[in-house]
Amino acid sequence: MTTAPTSSIKETARPDALTAQSGASNGDVSDYIALLKPRVMSLVVFTALVGMVVAHANVHPVIAIASLLMIAVGAGASGCLNMWWDADIDARMTRTARRPIPAGRIAPDEALSFGLTLSVGSVLVLGLAANWFAAAFLAFTIVFYVAVYTMGLKRSTPQNIVIGGAAGAFPPMIGQAAVSGAVGLETLVLFLIIFLWTPPHFWALALVKADDYARAGVPMLPNVAGPDATRRQILLYTALLAPCGLAPAFLGFGGLAYAVVATLGGASMTALAIQVFRRRAGEPAIRAAQHLFGFSILYLFLLFAVLLAEHGLGLWRPVAGWWA
Amino acid sequence: MVGVSREPVDPRVGLTPDDVRRRRSRSIAIAVALGVLVVLFYAVTVVKLGPQILNRPM
Numbered sequence: 001m002t003t004a005p006t007s008s009i010k011e012t013a014r015p016d017a018l019t020a021q022s023g024a025s026n027g028d029v030s031d032y033i034a035l036l037k038p039r040v041m042s043l044v045v046f047t048a049l050v051g052m053v054v055a056h057a058n059v060h061p062v063i064a065i066a067s068l069l070m071i072a073v074g075a076g077a078s079g080c081l082n083m084w085w086d087a088d089i090d091a092r093m094t095r096t097a098r099r100p101i102p103a104g105r106i107a108p109d110e111a112l113s114f115g116l117t118l119s120v121g122s123v124l125v126l127g128l129a130a131n132w133f134a135a136a137f138l139a140f141t142i143v144f145y146v147a148v149y150t151m152g153l154k155r156s157t158p159q160n161i162v163i164g165g166a167a168g169a170f171p172p173m174i175g176q177a178a179v180s181g182a183v184g185l186e187t188l189v190l191f192l193i194i195f196l197w198t199p200p201h202f203w204a205l206a207l208v209k210a211d212d213y214a215r216a217g218v219p220m221l222p223n224v225a226g227p228d229a230t231r232r233q234i235l236l237y238t239a240l241l242a243p244c245g246l247a248p249a250f251l252g253f254g255g256l257a258y259a260v261v262a263t264l265g266g267a268s269m270t271a272l273a274i275q276v277f278r279r280r281a282g283e284p285a286i287r288a289a290q291h292l293f294g295f296s297i298l299y300l301f302l303l304f305a306v307l308l309a310e311h312g313l314g315l316w317r318p319v320a321g322w323w324a
Numbered sequence: 325m326v327g328v329s330r331e332p333v334d335p336r337v338g339l340t341p342d343d344v345r346r347r348r349s350r351s352i353a354i355a356v357a358l359g360v361l362v363v364l365f366y367a368v369t370v371v372k373l374g375p376q377i378l379n380r381p382m
Contacts, residue, residue, distance in 0.1 A: 028346050029353045062371045066364055129368045 025107045031100040035083055035111055036076030036118075044075035044171045047194065050304045051175030053311045054186045054253055059179040066129040067178035071171060074122035074138045078145040078167070080115035084108055085150050092216040095209060126178065134177040141170045155217070158224040165198030166191075189247045190304075196241040197300050200234045200273060204293035207231075207276070208286055227285075231277045234292070238273035242266030245303055255316040258306045265299045 025031075048071045052064055083090065083101055091102035100106040119142050127135030149164030157163075172190040173183045206213060206220040207227060213220040222230045245262045248254030254262065272292040279288040310316035339347070370377060 026343055026346055027350075029349045032350075032353070060371045062367045066368050069364070125364075129364075129372075 025110045027100055027105040031105045034100050035080040037079030040079055041072050041076050045072045048171040048175035050308050051172030051187045052179045055176040055180045057180035064179055070122045070126040071174055073118050074142055077115050077118035078142045081146045082150045084111040089216040093212045130178040131181050137174045137177050141167055158219050158221040161202045162199050165195055169194035186253050192244050196237055196244050199237040201296040203230050203234050204289045207289040235273045235277045238269050242270050249319050255310045256319050259319045261302050261306045265302055269299050
């Protein structure tokens with residue numbers, strides 16, 4: 001008897017069982033790109049670039065580009081290892097069932113090798129091109145995302161995305177570390193903004209996709225504490241996020257345009273979170289959560305895009321603070 | 325290992341034209357990635373060493 005095809009996935013299989021399957025994949029190049037979660041990568045590149053720009057460090061553009069590329073590769077490697085470990089969950093969720101591993105286009109052990117190779121390679125090249133502090137920070141972020149969030153928190157606690165969200169918030173700090181060799185107050189504030197943004201963003205999605213997460217056995221907050229408790233938490237985190245979003249303006253490295261965008265964006269986020277809190281049943285509740293989820297992406301993008309324009313294009317105009 | 329054949333075979337045996345196309349696209353992607361790495365290492369080396377790049381006493 002011959003063994004089963006290498007790329008088949010049993011619905012109940014655990015990742016360590018999946019890795020036992022070996023052999024060559026026959027995925028297309030697009031499948032390997034999909035393993036790197038290109039949309040997450042683009043967000044990481046964008047926020048890391050803003051971290052580099054606000055640092056105003058005197059670094060050669062080639063080193064900055066190489067660093068940015070390695071941060072992107074490191075983020076992609078994290079996504080790849082996340083997909084390797086979560087293949088069993090992904091197979092049960094409609095949103096993720098067509099990903100390369102659960103769809104059987106790439107063998108799990110090949111994804112593991114791909115992710116590990118890119119992880120080690122990105123850290124080493126960042127260390128050689130920029131500095132070893134940034135490289136260590138990138139390595140820590142990869143380990144945090146894969147080992148702490150993916151392997152630990154995601155399946156065990158409804159606070160998974162709160163703590164795990166730190167991994168997605170580190171890139172501006174890594175960007176600053178790559179070009180300046182240190183981490184400053186500017187990127188610490190950017191870290192806080194992304195960190196506080198993550199829970200309302202993902203919990204709004206979880207409210208809509210609660211059945212999907214329940215089917216996969218992922219203890220997201222709506223499934224564990226209930227939708228109402230989730231709505232309270234969304235409101236709480238948004239109430240913290242809106243003023244935190246204004247912090248760059250108060251500290252001075254966010255200029256006049258940033259202050260305007262952060263004020264309007266924060267007010268809109270708060271208004272949408274209140275709608276989510278108030279509309280608790282039926283289609284209006286789903287629409288409110290979808291609106292918050294969609295706007296949260298635009299909000300974060302605008303905050304960072306304005307900072308990029310102010311510092312990268314010289315559009316910065318002072319509001320207040322010591323930074324200048 | 326009953327039933328598992330390890331005899332060397334022509335790698336193209338059993339591959340459909342679509343399989344061959346995918347393998348070719350993967351090979352091209354690997355070549356491009358290697359090319360990018362070569363350019364990256366060259367550029368970073370030149371930038372980091374600067375004018376000293378040719379100053380190597382025997």
